[in-house]
Amino acid sequence: MAIISTAGLARTFPSKAGPVEAVRGIDLTVRAGEILGFLGPNGAGKTTTLRMLTTLLPPTGGAATVAGHDLVRDPAAVRRACGYVAQSGGVDPNISVREELVTQGRLYRLGKAQAALRAGELAADLGLCDLLDRKTSTLSGGQRRRLDIAMGLMHRPAVLFLDEPTTGLDPGSRTDLWDLVRRIRADHGTTVFLTTHYLDEADALADRLVIVDKGVIVAEGTPTDLKTQYAGGPDASLQDAFLAITGRSAAPQESTPVAV
Amino acid sequence: MTASPLLSDTALIFGRYARQTLRSKFQILFGILMPLLYLLFFGPLLTGMPLGSTGSSWQVLVPGLLLQLGLFSASFAGFAIIIENGYGVVERMRVTPVSRLALLLGRVLRDAALFVFQAVLLVLAALVMGLRAPLAGILIGFAFVALLTLSLASLSYALAMKVRTPQGFGPAINSIAMPSMLLSGLMLPMTLAPAWLNVLSHFMPFRYLVDAVRSAYLGSYATTTMLYGGLVAVGFAVLAVTVGTRVFRTAGA
Numbered sequence: 001m002a003i004i005s006t007a008g009l010a011r012t013f014p015s016k017a018g019p020v021e022a023v024r025g026i027d028l029t030v031r032a033g034e035i036l037g038f039l040g041p042n043g044a045g046k047t048t049t050l051r052m053l054t055t056l057l058p059p060t061g062g063a064a065t066v067a068g069h070d071l072v073r074d075p076a077a078v079r080r081a082c083g084y085v086a087q088s089g090g091v092d093p094n095i096s097v098r099e100e101l102v103t104q105g106r107l108y109r110l111g112k113a114q115a116a117l118r119a120g121e122l123a124a125d126l127g128l129c130d131l132l133d134r135k136t137s138t139l140s141g142g143q144r145r146r147l148d149i150a151m152g153l154m155h156r157p158a159v160l161f162l163d164e165p166t167t168g169l170d171p172g173s174r175t176d177l178w179d180l181v182r183r184i185r186a187d188h189g190t191t192v193f194l195t196t197h198y199l200d201e202a203d204a205l206a207d208r209l210v211i212v213d214k215g216v217i218v219a220e221g222t223p224t225d226l227k228t229q230y231a232g233g234p235d236a237s238l239q240d241a242f243l244a245i246t247g248r249s250a251a252p253q254e255s256t257p258v259a260v
Numbered sequence: 261m262t263a264s265p266l267l268s269d270t271a272l273i274f275g276r277y278a279r280q281t282l283r284s285k286f287q288i289l290f291g292i293l294m295p296l297l298y299l300l301f302f303g304p305l306l307t308g309m310p311l312g313s314t315g316s317s318w319q320v321l322v323p324g325l326l327l328q329l330g331l332f333s334a335s336f337a338g339f340a341i342i343i344e345n346g347y348g349v350v351e352r353m354r355v356t357p358v359s360r361l362a363l364l365l366g367r368v369l370r371d372a373a374l375f376v377f378q379a380v381l382l383v384l385a386a387l388v389m390g391l392r393a394p395l396a397g398i399l400i401g402f403a404f405v406a407l408l409t410l411s412l413a414s415l416s417y418a419l420a421m422k423v424r425t426p427q428g429f430g431p432a433i434n435s436i437a438m439p440s441m442l443l444s445g446l447m448l449p450m451t452l453a454p455a456w457l458n459v460l461s462h463f464m465p466f467r468y469l470v471d472a473v474r475s476a477y478l479g480s481y482a483t484t485t486m487l488y489g490g491l492v493a494v495g496f497a498v499l500a501v502t503v504g505t506r507v508f509r510t511a512g513a
Contacts (some may be wrong), residue, residue, distance in 0.1 A: 079356060086351060089352075090352025094283070097282075
């Protein structure tokens with residue numbers, strides 16, 4: 001069953017040099033309970049697509065349904081059904097972990113007691129219990145990321161959007177985060193839509209990959225499908241498949257050899 | 261959850277920012293420094309001057325200083341949201357179902373509460389300096405401070421969401437606030453001005469507010485000055501909150 005479906009979803013930005021077509025028509029179906037990896041070179045339209053699907057940016061063309069609600073006609077219902085963890089996270093450094101979690105729950109219209117209960121539950125689940133009364137600025141990178149994800153899960157969303165969730169994390173924290181994402185899906189059937197530049201992450205985590213370039217989808221399939229179809233066989237590297245599909249190198253990430 | 265999500269959302273956002281303010285005693289007191297210095301070192305110069313008012317010079321100066329406090333403090337409120345935008349806090353709130361109007365109102369009501377508190381301190385200091393004015397007039401003055409700060413903070417947040425960098429925002433605000441202060445006769449009443457300046461100042465909305473508060477400080481409430489001041493203050497507030505909410509609804513577009 002499709003939990004996200006888009007048809008010709010497009011976004012054009014006006015600029016002094018004429019309109020810029022950031023996203024030129026995305027046709028996409030995501031099944032409920034799927035972990036979808038959304039990949040593409042810098043500037044391919046990943047974040048713009050994500051910002052449209054989370055109601056932050058109105059589309060200039062096409063249509064989309066998220067969790068059964070029309071993106072344009074009923075953005076409020078889409079917001080209730082989705083959690084979104086942006087690259088920058090979005091917590092205030094001077095506020096405590098507990099206060100941020102409870103306020104987030106209240107923004108999703110949980111009652112006071114409900115929000116406090118849910119904050120404790122998630123803190124236990126995500127290993128944040130000892131940190132609840134610390135300011136968010138005192139957390140390590142991995143702890144911060146777990147808090148960001150807890151913020152996105154306060155209202156038990158059907159769909160969780162993660163924008164480059166492991167960028168900047170050490171290898172141990174990255175593997176922990178992958179386990180966490182798998183566990184969220186396994187325990188609650190949450191659909192996870194994640195963007196990443198790390199092909200090993202896409203390979204390890206995603207059931208299916210969608211590769212965008214220049215604002216359109218250029219390939220999609222399981223990691224094995226893509227390797228077989230574009231790089232010569234299931235044992236080929238996803239990097240070779242990615243380069244063959246996009247015809248150029250992906251994000252320059254010289255400092256991290258595991259990424260393209 | 262409740263019958264009116266707007267009210268509970270606004271209370272939630274107000275609470276978040278009120279707690280933030282209470283954590284910073286410096287922020288609570290700093291805004292009053294400039295008007296306090298005017299009160300101490302500029303006020304005494306006026307006591308013997310012919311200001312064209314039936315009351316004392318303090319009844320002319322203090323209303324001006326109150327609105328100066330509102331003008332400068334509230335118009336810089338947007339700085340906070342530039343910082344929050346950097347952390348991604350505003351965007352994170354905008355993906356939740358929270359009311360867009362509440363995202364603005366919760367913030368500006370905190371600002372209005374803070375600046376009215378500062379205004380109370382300023383009036384207490386002025387009483388020590390020699391101000392005598394009817395209580396009702398003083399209370400009306402606080403109401404004008406509240407309306408002015410509500411309006412200016414709304415516009416300041418709206419501008420900050422558009423400009424997004426402190427380098428762009430600071431100069432923009434300064435270039436609006438300074439002429440606003442001078443042209444509305446906050447320091448000295450515009451009735452002392454030559455005709456051209458007096459006429460020009462009528463195009464500055466804050467002039468009507470300061471004239472109304474001066475009238476209130478003299479105890480004359482049922483005047484056209486008061487009517488115009490009230491209409492301009494309320495009209496400006498409605499306009500500013502509408503603009504601000506629109507920006508919170510469509511930001512990033």
